[in-house]
Amino acid sequence: MNIADLKLGQKAVVTGFSDEELSLRLLDMGCLPGEEVTLCCKAPLGDPIAIDVAGSRVSLRIREASTVMIEKINN
Amino acid sequence: MPDNTLKVALIGNPNAGKTSLFNHLTGLNQKVGNFPGVTVDKKTGLCTKIKSRKVQIIDFPGTYSIYPRSLDEQVFFTEVSNTESESYPDVAIVVIDAAHLKRNLLLFTQIKDIGLPIVIGMTMLDVLKDKQENIDLDELSKSLGAPIFPINGRNGEGVNALTDFISTYEYAEPEPFLPMEEYIHDELFHRLEAAFPDQRPYRIYQMMQQTDTYTGIGPEDREIVEEIKQNSHFNGPKLQAKETIARYKLLDAILKKVEKGGRKFTEDKSFSSTLDKFLVHPIFGYAFFVAILFFMFQAIYSWASIPMDYIDAMFGALGEWAHHTIPAGPLNSLISDGIIPGIGGIVIFVPQIAILFAFIAMLEETGYMARVVFLTDRIMRVFGLNGKSIVPLISGVACAIPAIMAARNIENWKERLITILISPLMSCSARLPVYAILIALVIPDREILGFMNLQGLVLMALYMGGFILALIVALIMNQLIKSPQRPFLIMELPSFRMPRWKNVSLTIFEKSKTFIFSAGKIIFVISIVLWALASYGPSNEMDQAEALVSQNHPGLNQDQHENMVASYRLEHSYAGHLGKVIEPVIAPLGYDWKIGIALITSFAAREVFVGSISTIYSVGSNDSGDNPQSIKDRLASEINPKTGLPVFTLASGLSLLIYYAIAMQCMSTLAIVKRETNSWKWPMIQLCYLTGMAYVFSLIVYQVLS
Numbered sequence: 054m055n056i057a058d059l060k061l062g063q064k065a066v067v068t069g070f071s072d073e074e075l076s077l078r079l080l081d082m083g084c085l086p087g088e089e090v091t092l093c094c095k096a097p098l099g100d101p102i103a104i105d106v107a108g109s110r111v112s113l114r115i116r117e118a119s120t121v122m123i124e125k126i127n128n
Numbered sequence: 129m130p131d132n133t134l135k136v137a138l139i140g141n142p143n144a145g146k147t148s149l150f151n152h153l154t155g156l157n158q159k160v161g162n163f164p165g166v167t168v169d170k171k172t173g174l175c176t177k178i179k180s181r182k183v184q185i186i187d188f189p190g191t192y193s194i195y196p197r198s199l200d201e202q203v204f205f206t207e208v209s210n211t212e213s214e215s216y217p218d219v220a221i222v223v224i225d226a227a228h229l230k231r232n233l234l235l236f237t238q239i240k241d242i243g244l245p246i247v248i249g250m251t252m253l254d255v256l257k258d259k260q261e262n263i264d265l266d267e268l269s270k271s272l273g274a275p276i277f278p279i280n281g282r283n284g285e286g287v288n289a290l291t292d293f294i295s296t297y298e299y300a301e302p303e304p305f306l307p308m309e310e311y312i313h314d315e316l317f318h319r320l321e322a323a324f325p326d327q328r329p330y331r332i333y334q335m336m337q338q339t340d341t342y343t344g345i346g347p348e349d350r351e352i353v354e355e356i357k358q359n360s361h362f363n364g365p366k367l368q369a370k371e372t373i374a375r376y377k378l379l380d381a382i383l384k385k386v387e388k389g390g391r392k393f394t395e396d397k398s399f400s401s402t403l404d405k406f407l408v409h410p411i412f413g414y415a416f417f418v419a420i421l422f423f424m425f426q427a428i429y430s431w432a433s434i435p436m437d438y439i440d441a442m443f444g445a446l447g448e449w450a451h452h453t454i455p456a457g458p459l460n461s462l463i464s465d466g467i468i469p470g471i472g473g474i475v476i477f478v479p480q481i482a483i484l485f486a487f488i489a490m491l492e493e494t495g496y497m498a499r500v501v502f503l504t505d506r507i508m509r510v511f512g513l514n515g516k517s518i519v520p521l522i523s524g525v526a527c528a529i530p531a532i533m534a535a536r537n538i539e540n541w542k543e544r545l546i547t548i549l550i551s552p553l554m555s556c557s558a559r560l561p562v563y564a565i566l567i568a569l570v571i572p573d574r575e576i577l578g579f580m581n582l583q584g585l586v587l588m589a590l591y592m593g594g595f596i597l598a599l600i601v602a603l604i605m606n607q608l609i610k611s612p613q614r615p616f617l618i619m620e621l622p623s624f625r626m627p628r629w630k631n632v633s634l635t636i637f638e639k640s641k642t643f644i645f646s647a648g649k650i651i652f653v654i655s656i657v658l659w660a661l662a663s664y665g666p667s668n669e670m671d672q673a674e675a676l677v678s679q680n681h682p683g684l685n686q687d688q689h690e691n692m693v694a695s696y697r698l699e700h701s702y703a704g705h706l707g708k709v710i711e712p713v714i715a716p717l718g719y720d721w722k723i724g725i726a727l728i729t730s731f732a733a734r735e736v737f738v739g740s741i742s743t744i745y746s747v748g749s750n751d752s753g754d755n756p757q758s759i760k761d762r763l764a765s766e767i768n769p770k771t772g773l774p775v776f777t778l779a780s781g782l783s784l785l786i787y788y789a790i791a792m793q794c795m796s797t798l799a800i801v802k803r804e805t806n807s808w809k810w811p812m813i814q815l816c817y818l819t820g821m822a823y824v825f826s827l828i829v830y831q832v833l834s
Binding site: 083086098 | 505
């Protein structure tokens with residue numbers, strides 16, 4: 054599972070990253086393993102997407118989002 | 129800068145309110161330059177609030193951490209990595225956004241570890257959900273080991289307390305925040321301490337992480353660092369991830385202590401979320417965006433024309449006045465026909481630049497700009513551009529100069545460069561007078577399919593063609609220009625806020641000033657050169673104009689006589705001779721030497737074409753403004769003596785229209801591209817590719833139609 058698999062409004066917990074360079078950028082933004090993420094909006098063409106993480110709203114491209122590994126929260 | 133000046137670096141996350149604080153500290157005492165070797169704005173200013181000593185504030189580009197993501201962010205590290213350098217700051221004000229405390233504090237801890245003395249300016253306390261007055265800043269300050277000053281970016285509250293502190297500031301090296309050995313790599317740090325006993329370990333560690341951009345290190349030390357790197361199997365990215373996570377862990381512990389009793393450093397984001405649902409909606413989102421663009425375009429196009437006409441008239445009157453008061457002679461001509469119009473040609477752009485940047489600053493300030501990127505990124509990416517390119521391209525329809533200045537907001541160098549290179553293909557307002565006169569001349573005024581006017585259709589085709597060509601060129605450039613930076617878009621969508629008007633007005637002021645004093649210099653010099661070309665000629669042919677016209681055309685009234693003289697003089701000036709020299713080159717496009725003269729003189733600005741044409745055909749440039757009909761009739765009756773056919777036919781007219789739509793006929797644009805890319809290389813490439821492309825297209829059109 055990665056962030057690109059989430060549906061609108063779904064919550065998940067970050068578990069890891071598959072791309073080192075991008076992971077460092079995301080860590081700087083506060084997107085750490087163990088943080089809760091919510092997929093809050095998608096651009097009209099489905100790419101980029103925006104997530105709420107660590108109190109900020111961050112947009113990323115699908116290609117970047119798919120490098121963030123997650124575990125879904127069952128709610 | 130004398131050595132007793134206190135140098136204060138202003139650092140912080142993007143959107144943390146750094147700009148507001150900078151503006152409160154320096155007011156209008158700002159200078160904008162470039163950091164050495166890069167086109168990144170370096171804003172510096174003397175702090176006006178402190179009288180007791182000279183305090184210089186340096187504003188650094190917003191960054192999330194000490195590890196840069198772009199050239200802009202690189203600048204900070206380059207500047208602080210050399211403790212010996214002229215510009216090394218004495219103290220840093222780190223601007224912390226209270227609503228995103230943890231993320232903002234990451235950068236703070238890194239700066240502290242590198243050994244810069246720190247003061248915290250805490251902003252956004254006014255938007256916190258928890259309006260309790262007693263958020264425990266003292267406790268936080270103690271845990272972080274740095275003084276905290278609450279700042280209100282809107283009204284400047286709290287700035288005085290901060291400046292009082294700075295004015296009596298004594299240097300004190302800060303304690304490190306993160307125990308490196310414990311959290312990162314104990315063996316590595318023991319080695320570092322053994323090799324560099326009198327250096328801060330985190331500094332050496334940064335040398336290892338960012339060896340290429342670390343400036344404050346001699347060749348011997350560099351070798352030692354490389355050796356340690358080898359021996360300890362140094363894995364930079366892995367250690368960096370470890371370090372960042374460790375910092376957050378420590379910060380979490382601190383925040384837990386401070387946020388006792390359920391007080392939280394968060395803001396209510398429900399309003400922003402609701403607004404986002406609407407603003408990035410597939411239908412409403414685009415509709416709203418198009419409405420904003422339309423409004424912006426309308427403003428630049430029509431509102432700006434009022435002050436522009438006024439400026440134009442003012443410089444015209446000033447030129448007239450100079451012409452009549454200064455004793456006749458070359459000095460008179462230099463001032464009234466060269467210098468005054470030259471300065472006028474610079475000032476005339478200021479209204480458009482001011483209006484465009486008013487909009488851009490407001491969009492940035494509110495947080496909407498990030499949504500624009502979000503909406504358009506997917507489409508622009510196809511052409512090797514970025515969502516942020518859309519604003520410069522749309523602005524280009526008004527004028528390429530503010531458009532190219534607006535491209536500074538694009539962080540990725542390659543995307544920014546492509547945007548700059550294609551901006552002049554958007555048909556700007558200076559092309560309109562040229563389009564209008566040529567379309568009226570060669571395109572029949574008739575309806576097609578019963579409802580479309582052919583002339584209007586051609587005008588629309590010129591605009592559309594320019595835009596399509598711009599995208600095609602972007603595609604090609606995307607393949608040609610190689611960039612080491614991997615393009616990515618990890619961007620914060622900040623909460624919506626009301627614009628801070630002080631920031632907006634200072635942006636307008638600063639952009640206008642930058643344009644006048646940087647591009648203005650080049651524009652001024654070229655105007656003088658073009659004036660000299662049109663006013664002087666080889667030998668004394670020009671001086672005989674009066675006598676010859678009186679002799680060959682007696683019985684003209686005064687106006688006709690003067691127009692005839694002006695026409696004769698221009699024909700025999702250097703510009704006229706140049707026009708004849710280039711005639712063989714432009715003949716295949718259907719132009720004669722008279723049009724050649726207009727091509728040369730209108731390099732100053734495209735709309736000069738109309739004035740030059742009216743002078744050459746001795747219509748009198750004064751008539752053409754009031755009476756386009758007279759110049760049109762005059763052009764329509766022009767016969768090429770070599771062929772006996774009219775000069776302006778459908779073929780040559782269309783060819784000329786296409787030439788003006790594509791060619792780089794604007795020295796002001798070249799001047800601004802030179803400034804924005806910091807070299808003559810790119811403006812020259814632009815001149816060659818645009819004018820070359822214009823030549824080929826016009827050639828094809830003329831040869832096919834004639």
